[in-house]
């Protein structure tokens with residue numbers, strides 16, 4: 221059971237789960253032959269495999285959390301009225317209290333919020349700086365006529381760097397952009413908590429403070445991608461001077477209070493299977509978002525969600541911001557990471573909060589980046605043990621809209637993403653064994669050729685054949 225208070229810390233204990241299991245979901249075990257047939261049929265793309273063929277699903281931490289008994293109880297309290305649902309007002313008050321923004325517009329998930337925000341704030345030809353791209357975020361910026369500009373610190377692009385705040389914004393890079401295009405062509409800076417594509421790496425409060433001062437000077441809003449910002453708050457508490465005795469909840473508020481609004485995929489930090497929202501403090505932006513949400517998502521008091529989804533999300537916020545939840549969350553990911561490290565597997569450091577990222581360049585140095593080493597490794601882990609992971613490299617990065625060439629990102633990674641409250645330590649041990657076995661036979665692994673490439677977010681649906 222959760223204790224919904226923050227005075228308790230588990231520092232002196234191990235990271236063991238602050239809950240017990242009440243219901244289980246049975247899994248199907250498969251043979252190697254079955255898995256080989258399944259990955260072939262899926263065009264060597266783990267996104268196209270069927271869940272029934274997966275043993276340990278580390279594809280994503282998005283929408284894959286186990287909800288608590290209290291969240292399920294909340295689901296029964298769904299007020300499914302078309303307008304003015306009680307659950308909306310409950311969620312609004314919890315978001316205002318925990319995140320601190322004035323206005324809330326619910327959306328069906330994160331990209332729904334990104335769509336609204338991009339359409340409202342970006343003009344054709346604008347430049348949108350950000351601490352590394354995220355796939356859907358950048359696409360919505362581009363669809364709105366903007367150009368994404370990466371202003372994250374250099375350390376973020378180096379998998380071996382142990383820099384504790386690889387999510388930091390490089391103010392010199394930001395200033396170079398502002399000097400080049402002018403502050404009036406920079407509608408906002410997109411600031412992501414616990415940067416997903418960099419390996420789940422946090423920004424520091426000191427960096428955010430500097431960024432705030434810079435943005436105040438140039439009149440540039442800071443829009444937070446709050447998707448994994450509770451996890452970012454946890455790292456600030458752990459690593460940044462002056463924060464050891466602050467609660468995750470207090471740190472979260474401090475972050476949000478320095479920003480002007482946020483988009484949220486509630487499917488991560490907030491322990492729900494679906495949902496998201498847009499928040500802001502500006503009256504005019506809010507009016508526009510409230511109007512636009514009706515066009516794309518649903519009425520402004522449900523935004524594409526059922527009342528019960530909003531109730532589960534409100535309860536999820538209370539649970540996700542406890543110290544004991546975060547200790548177990550980060551503790552489990554660290555357990556897996558340390559074991560992989562001990563087995564000599566090249567992973568992104570420091571170990572982040574939501575996933576372990578294997579460095580596929582180092583794992584498979586004999587495969588050229590245009591033969592998609594990370595994609596090949598993800599397919600191999602599926603074949604080995606039914607472990608479903610995700611490519612985060614050349615396929616995910618896509619093509620430059622200018623040259624049409626593959627973007628060739630510095631980071632060529634396979635993401636082992638840990639769903640919240642779902643798998644046990646024994647599952648993590650099996651993952652270590654499987655990765656170690658694949659590593660032992662890495663020289664036999666060949667690259668892949670892309671044989672079908674969709675126009676948008678190609679990593680979801682592209683198909684491959686072995687070379």
Ligand code: F0G
Nearest residue numbers: 280282329330331354356416445447485
């Ligand atoms: N921002 C970040 C940082 C994300 O990680 C995601 C989704 C989104 C926005 C979009 O939210 O999926 O609710 O529309 N990330 C998932 C992942 C898909 O697997 O990393 P969404």
